[in-house]
Amino acid sequence: MEALYMLIPIAIGVMIIVVIAFIYTVKSGQYDDLEGPAHRILMDDDDPRIPGQQVKQPHKKTAESDIEDKNR
Template sequence: MEILYLLIPLAVIIMIVAAWAFVWSVKSGQFDDLEGPAHRILMDDDDPRIPRPPQERLDEPSLKEHDR
């Protein structure tokens, strides 16, 4: 029974810290865009990872020449 004198104030302090963390995260914009990162990972990057010099891009055969 005496442990309640410790546990109740400790629980209240933890609840206050959790509420403060939630309010801080809302004010700092952590929950502003919930769908953006989910859609961003699905978008393709059209740019190559290692850019090639412009000459090599011009010298590449077109797709029509490969089909012949």
């Protein structure tokens, strides 16, 4: 019985520390995106890994290219 007088305050103290740590991790954003890293590992990179193959980049339209097209 005398051990309970010591164990109950220790248990309450540990519980308070765990609750404070949990609140800190929630406020710091540790649990914001749980699925993002799991999906990111499955996505392919844009770089081709096979030598000799090149990725075609789409031509970006700019105001300068529009002016050049009109002058032709």
